[in-house]
Amino acid sequence: MTGELDGEQRLGSGIVLAVAGCVVGLVGVFLTVRSGLSEWPFAIVFGFLIAVGEMVQFRVDTSRNRAPIATSASLAYVMLRGPAVGAPPEVAQIIAVTTVATLAGLLPRAVAGLPWDVVVSSRRVLSVACAAITFALVTRDELVWNGSWTHAVALTGAMLLAVLSAGVVDALVGAGQDTEHFNRPFPAALRDELVVMTRIGLAMGITGMLLAAGTSLLGLWAVPLVIVPLLLTQFAFRRFASAQRTYRTTVRSMARSTEIAGFSSPGQNARTAALAVAIGNDLGLTPARMEALEYAALLSGVGQLALADPSPGGASLLRTREERQRAAEIGAAVIERSGVLDHVAEIVRHSNDPYRHGRANDSSIPVESGIVNVALAYEQLVGEGSGQSPDKAMESIGLGIGAEYDPVVVDSLRRVVGRGFRF
Incomplete structure (x- = not known):
């Protein structure tokens, strides 16, 4: 990590x-x-x-x-x-x-x-x-x-x-x-x-x-x-x-495909996964769910490979809502083809759903999807080359609480950042 x-x-x-x-x-x-x-x-x-x-x-x-x-x-x-x-x-x-x-x-x-x-x-x-x-x-x-x-x-x-x-x-x-x-x-x-x-x-x-x-x-x-x-x-x-080690190596190799193609910045998927794991730890997820969360965060951008052009600097937040959700659906379909990552695919499928229209009304949507959504947003605001301070990024994410982002996850992110998490 x-x-x-x-x-x-x-x-x-x-x-x-x-x-x-x-x-x-x-x-x-x-x-x-x-x-x-x-x-x-x-x-x-x-x-x-x-x-x-x-x-x-x-x-x-x-x-x-x-x-x-x-x-x-x-x-x-x-x-x-x-x-x-x-x-x-x-x-x-x-x-x-x-x-x-x-x-x-x-x-x-x-x-x-x-x-x-x-x-x-x-x-x-x-x-x-x-x-x-x-x-x-x-x-x-x-x-x-x-x-x-x-x-x-x-x-x-x-x-x-x-x-x-x-x-x-x-x-x-x-x-x-x-x-x-x-x-x-x-x-x-x-x-x-x-x-x-x-x-x-x-x-x-x-x-x-x-x-x-x-x-x-x-x-x-x-x-x-x-x-x-x-x-x-x-x-x-x-x-x-x-x-298991071979399995993890394969997942990480798949995650790097978006970086090689220019659809995400170098190290972006690993940084997103590190933050997602920190939030999952704070929320007390079980080891099995933590593993699925890490894999989902690593593979959350795979669906972008089906889009026409990369986002500038790999910033997927600059894309339209429809593009992001289509990329998430395509990514979930790709992951499902592996036959062993069904729960990971479900997390990725809903990783771009707005909280107000997603988990707030449908408890079957895993909280891990909201974690990936928040972790990716914070990484793109604070990660390499973005230039925002953690306080400014938290302020930006805070504006989307209850609408774009799960309040429980945002509160957890605030605790994680407050304890000195850094990329």
């Missing part, structure tokens, strides 16, 4: 989380060194799995890297308790092994120049520490996998509670970070984090539970039985992530 907020707004909690993760990890290492490492074969095997998981982490969406093997292995190490284990690991040892293994996994990525994020890794250490404390509090030394149904039910409940505590803590922290970095409403950010937790987090947690139960009963022979399917799942996720 070309648009961004001031640098100070991107720091803050990330530094606090990194420091907190380091402090918790150092305390765990210190206590473990002082008391000695128990059941070292399990510590080495699970530490190795965590390190490998960190090394092969990947990014499925645009939010942050995922390390399902590292997460599942660290949670499994928390919940080891059975006849094959002997003495279950102490909380301090769990934290120490997770911290050292995480650093061991991040180091090769840093040396190789691959993406890594110490804040995300610190969050994982903190959530594992929370799970370890929770599990230790709700279990007793004699509560092990021993064939007893009562023990099995109690241990399963304790495992679920530990996994949920780790997930909820991470979701709260993630929601706070999204609120700080992207100015999303905290309830909306928490909603999105909890959705991710139920879809991905619980899958990793349940895998950790299976790994812990199998290892507790069968010993380290059970590790390959659970990890191999997880590796295959991670491979499938990586393929999906690669396809």
Whole structure:
């Protein structure tokens, strides 16, 4: 994205989380060194799995890297308790092994120049520490996998509670970070984090539970039985992530066609998309709707290629209402032919509708259309070569509130600009 907020707004909690993760990890290492490492074969095997998981982490969406093997292995190490284990690991040892293994996994990525994020890794250490404390509090030394149904039910409940505590803590922290970095409403950010937790987090947690139960009963022979399917799942996720990146690249290439043909100024579509995403964040749209909004903003000018001549400087606002709406309809038809961007096509189709005659009377028109309309107008007033100040542009857009522009979207734009958004 070309648009961004001031640098100070991107720091803050990330530094606090990194420091907190380091402090918790150092305390765990210190206590473990002082008391000695128990059941070292399990510590080495699970530490190795965590390190490998960190090394092969990947990014499925645009939010942050995922390390399902590292997460599942660290949670499994928390919940080891059975006849094959002997003495279950102490909380301090769990934290120490997770911290050292995480650093061991991040180091090769840093040396190789691959993406890594110490804040995300610190969050994982903190959530594992929370799970370890929770599990230790709700279990007793004699509560092990021993064939007893009562023990099995109690241990399963304790495992679920530990996994949920780790997930909820991470979701709260993630929601706070999204609120700080992207100015999303905290309830909306928490909603999105909890959705991710139920879809991905619980899958990793349940895998950790299976790994812990199998290892507790069968010993380290059970590790390959659970990890191999997880590796295959991670491979499938990586393929999906690669396809998503290719998809985004294709959309951006399509968007550049209007710039090459002179129907929009260089970088105009990317700037419009950056502002549209900032407004969508402010309004708390879901990730799926945010993705569709970004694509619609990038492709909103595709229909202009069917018009006779480019607008001067790519300023589509200089065209007549009929020309703009015809271009939007043509653009929507082009996007629909892809077969996978139907919602994006609907956003583009109504992106030039006046609010008074559109969404004000038809609630089925997506609010994303109004966002694209306002973002494009602001970009053409303030973007490169236009010369207007943000205050002057807001004044011009304000004159169209309720008639041309959605009042809710304009209020959101005012907040985004007031927080220091710049192209």
